[in-house]
Structures are given as C-alpha cells and as structure tokens.
Amino acid sequence: MQKLAQFIKILGDTSRLSIIRSIGEGALSVTEIINDTGLSQTLVSFHLRNLRDARVVTTRRDGPFIYYSLKDLSLIDILDKLAFFADLEYDFSRVSATLKPDEIVSAKRR
Amino acid sequence: MQKLAQFIKILGDTSRLSIIRSIGEGALSVTEIINDTGLSQTLVSFHLRNLRDARVVTTRRDGPFIYYSLKDLSLIDILDKLAFFADLEYDFSRVSATLKPDEIVSAKRR
DNA sequence: TTAACATATGCGTGTTAGCTCATATGAATA
C-alpha cells in the first residue's frame, strides 16, 4: 500500500505529467524535454530523477545526450483512463477530448 | 493537466487508498470504515472530505449513519492496473498477489 | 588541454498536505 501510494504520488504532479506526456511518443533528450515542456533545466533534471527512481522511465546515453523514454508505454493508457475518470473533458495524450480511453487507443493506431 | 495532477494526488495517499479499498466492495458507514482501516475518526473524516471533493465517493444518509461508496467502481480496476504496473508484487484489491489486473477482474467474478 | 555544450546535484526556501487535539453539529432515543 505504501509502495503504491508512493508510486501514485510520483504521477500526481503537473511537471512530471508534462514530461511523461512529452516522452510518451518516443525517446527525447533532456534538452528536447526542456523545450517541449517549457520547464527549466534544473526542474526537468530534478523530476527526471524522481521518474528514474520510480522506474517510470529508462535512459539511453548517446554521446553527450541522454535520451529518456517510458519504461512501459501502458502507462499512457492508464493515464488516459485516469484523465477520463477524473473529469470527462481532458485527455492525457494528445488525441481527442471527447473519446473514451479505449477509443483513444484505437484512434491512435490509425 | 492541473486538474489531472490534482486528482491523482488524491489517490496517492496510503490512508485514502485504505479507505477506497474498504468501500470498494460495497457501501460502508464512517464507523465501519474506521474499524476496517484502523484509522482514527478524525483522520477518516478528513480524508473522506477530500474524496468527496474529488468526487471519488458518494454518500447516502440513513438515519444517523452516512454510507460512503465509490462513485465509479472502475476506479478499482485502474488502481489494480497501477499496482501491477508499480511493483508486480502487490495488488490493490484483495484477491491475489500474482495475477495480472485482467485476471484479477475475472477471478473476482467467480 | 581548454572551451562549449549537456546533464546532474546540493543547498536554501516557501508552500502544501497529512495528522492530532479539541470542539461542534446532527440524529435518535429515553
């Protein structure tokens, strides 16, 4: 229970959700994440550390760049479901605001 | 995004998860929740307020008792998925520690 | 090796949020 709450806490932050959404469609370097989210370098680095510790993301080094990606893409589906559950208007991934999670998944595959 | 993070934060607390699990199988009065979770009266009341505000639970008054239940049972499935995602050992609802979320759902229907 | 770029970390701060204690409100029964 403790572990689950801790894990969920990691997801319950606007900045981290932004980052997760950023890398949800493919690996990005830290700088790319910074540009995509508009968050400061320090803040992105700080949150990436949390996400790393929680094993939400994985890293791959390529020269001076470190590419971050989601360890398990099914997290996006879960977040879509949560977003749908939470307020029925907003969807987490960037497809549609009116589809149900299941429909969003299928819509993305087109 | 703000709203989603706020909602997830509500879920990311050990006490509230205990309460959600308590009422996951049917409506309980506050006193029953207190006994089931082992949390203090004040603390349960405090968290129930949060869960109410987040529209996670609904209430029904019956004489001096107020019965709380989940507004949408699909929350349990989502939490099972999150628990499975988080550490592969623990499951949120009380069925099995080794089944995947889908299997848990079907196991419960037996 | 030095300079430039990419990323991480330590420290200090303000705010949020969970918790307890005391108390208040509300409903039922005698």
Next chain:
DNA sequence: TATTCATATGAGCTAACACGCATATGTTAA
C-alpha cells in the same frame, strides 16, 4: 429536553515536496 452516538470542522504542528540559484560532473571538439 437531555443524553448518547455518529460525523464533521477548525486550529496548530510538522514533514514532505516542488522550485530556483549556484555549481559540479561529464562529453565532445577544437
């Protein structure tokens, strides 16, 4: 109405956490 039981609320404390600033580490290329 008075008492008892059920539930909610307000105030105050503490700890956790998100954030910014400055700086450090690491990598590449000149």
